[in-house]
Amino acid sequence: xxxxxxxxxxxxxxxxxxxxxxYVFKMxxxxxxxQDYTLxxxxxxxxxxxxxxxxxxxxxxxxxxxxxxxxxxxQLSNIMRQLWKKYDFNAYTNEEKKAAVLKTYKQLSHxxxxxxxxxxxxxxxxxxxxxxxxxxxxxAAEATIMHLGCSALDVTFIFGILCHGTSILYQxxxxxxxxxxxxxxxxx
Numbered sequence: 001x002x003x004x005x006x007x008x009x010x011x012x013x014x015x016x017x018x019x020x021x022x023y024v025f026k027m028x029x030x031x032x033x034x035q036d037y038t039l040x041x042x043x044x045x046x047x048x049x050x051x052x053x054x055x056x057x058x059x060x061x062x063x064x065x066x067x068x069x070x071x072x073x074x075q076l077s078n079i080m081r082q083l084w085k086k087y088d089f090n091a092y093t094n095e096e097k098k099a100a101v102l103k104t105y106k107q108l109s110h111x112x113x114x115x116x117x118x119x120x121x122x123x124x125x126x127x128x129x130x131x132x133x134x135x136x137x138x139x140a141a142e143a144t145i146m147h148l149g150c151s152a153l154d155v156t157f158i159f160g161i162l163c164h165g166t167s168i169l170y171q172x173x174x175x176x177x178x179x180x181x182x183x184x185x186x187x188x
Contacts, residue, residue: 008086019083021107023076024101026075026076030076034172043060077160131178
């Protein structure tokens with residue numbers, strides 16, 4: 001191994017890494033902060049984004065101004081860059097990465113820092129709610145992995161926000177499907 005090669009850590013215990021926990025927490029908070037999915041979808045509809053459209057992204061994400069949005073974006077990009085230096089995510093399958101993210105959700109839930117993922121089950125809908133929650137957690141884990149994949153595009157703001165925005169729209173759409181499946185479960 002040359003002096004430039006760095007031994008990267010396994011993702012087996014990544015759920016205990018405070019940096020990865022912070023990343024997962026912030027990605028979920030960013031998803032939860034989106035205020036206007038219609039605007040986000042319209043900005044990304046053709047698979048490209050202009051500078052003018054990029055300057056409107058802060059509104060979709062619920063930020064007060066573009067500078068606040070860009071600052072948060074840069075913070076998340078820096079965390080992702082640090083994670084890629086520590087872990088070789090490409091060495092793992094999506095299922096292995098998904099399992100690691102799900103373990104992290106569980107870890108954060110136990111710390112009571114991930115309140116939006118707390119599970120309260122109504123006894124009448126127990127099985128349906130379990131299906132819904134498991135589906136939403138699975139979708140959130142998939143979106144988190146998608147965001148990690150976007151880090152290569154973060155070198156340019158435009159391509160980065162396009163990729164991350166698409167990941168968020170995937171999470172919203174697939175999450176809506178989880179809710180529809182739970183509603184169907186409750187009516188059968």
